[in-house]
Amino acid sequence: MPSTLDNPVWNALNSGSDKHSEGNGRVRYMHRDKGLFVGFRSYSEEEWNDLEKWLPNGSPIILFTPGEITIPKIWDLKMQRAIAQMVYESTEMPARKENPRAIHLGEKDIPAMLALTSLTNPGPFFSKTIELGYFEGIFVGGNLASMTGQRLHPDPYVEVSAVCTHPDYLGNGFAAELVRNQIRRILGESKIPFLHVYPDNFGAIRLYEKLGFRLRKEMRVYFLEKNS
Numbered sequence: 001m002p003s004t005l006d007n008p009v010w011n012a013l014n015s016g017s018d019k020h021s022e023g024n025g026r027v028r029y030m031h032r033d034k035g036l037f038v039g040f041r042s043y044s045e046e047e048w049n050d051l052e053k054w055l056p057n058g059s060p061i062i063l064f065t066p067g068e069i070t071i072p073k074i075w076d077l078k079m080q081r082a083i084a085q086m087v088y089e090s091t092e093m094p095a096r097k098e099n100p101r102a103i104h105l106g107e108k109d110i111p112a113m114l115a116l117t118s119l120t121n122p123g124p125f126f127s128k129t130i131e132l133g134y135f136e137g138i139f140v141g142g143n144l145a146s147m148t149g150q151r152l153h154p155d156p157y158v159e160v161s162a163v164c165t166h167p168d169y170l171g172n173g174f175a176a177e178l179v180r181n182q183i184r185r186i187l188g189e190s191k192i193p194f195l196h197v198y199p200d201n202f203g204a205i206r207l208y209e210k211l212g213f214r215l216r217k218e219m220r221v222y223f224l225e226k227n228s
Contacts, residue, residue, distance in 0.1 A: 010039030016153025090212030
C-alpha cells in the first residue's frame with residue numbers, strides 16, 4: 001500500500017500545507033514566495049498541462065518522487081539526483097537541554113535567515129518560507145549561527161528542514177540541539193518528524209541517526225525550469 005511519504009509534496013499540499021498552495025485536484029504548487037515545490041497526483045499529461053498554464057516561462061520547480069519520471073519537453077531538467085527520506089522512529093521524547101540556546105525566529109529575523117541559507121545552501125529559502133512552520137535559531141554575538149525549521153506537512157508527518165550552521169560555528173552542537181527541539185515540538189503535536197538529506201551528506205546522516213531517524217526510502221529530487 002502506498003505511503004503518504006511516497007508522494008510527500010502532493011499529500012502536504014492537500015493536507016497540512018494546503019493554505020500555502022494553489023492548484024486543483026490533480027496538481028498543486030506552493031506559493032512562489034514560500035517555496036518551489038509542486039505536487040502531482042499521478043504525473044499525467046493532463047496534470048503537466050495544468051501546471052504549464054499556471055506558471056510563466058522561466059519558473060523553477062522542485063519535485064520529490066519515489067522513482068524516475070518522464071519530463072515533458074517544455075521543462076528543462078536542471079538537476080535530478082537521489083535523496084534519502086528519513087523518518088523519526090524512536091519511541092522516546094528527546095530530553096530538553098538544561099541551558100537552552102535556541103530562540104524562536106520571527107519576521108524580524110528574516111534578513112539573517114536569508115543570509116545564512118544563502119551561505120550554507122540547505123535548500124531554497126525565500127522571504128515567506130518562515131510561514132511554512134516553526135523556526136528556531138541560535139545567535140552568537142548577535143549573529144545567527146544556526147537554524148532549522150519546518151517545511152512540508154503531509155499529515156500526520158512534519159518535515160524538519162533548513163538545518164544549517166554558519167561555518168564559523170560548526171562543532172558546537174547547535175544543529176543537534178535545534179533538531180531535537182523540532183522533534184520534541186512535532187511529537188508534542190502528535191505528529192511524526194521526517195526529513196530529506198542527500199545520501200552523500202554523511203555527517204548529517206550520522207547526526208540524524210543518532211537523534212532517532214532511520215532511512216525510510218531513497219527518493220528522487222528534480223529541479224526543473226519551464227522554458228519558452
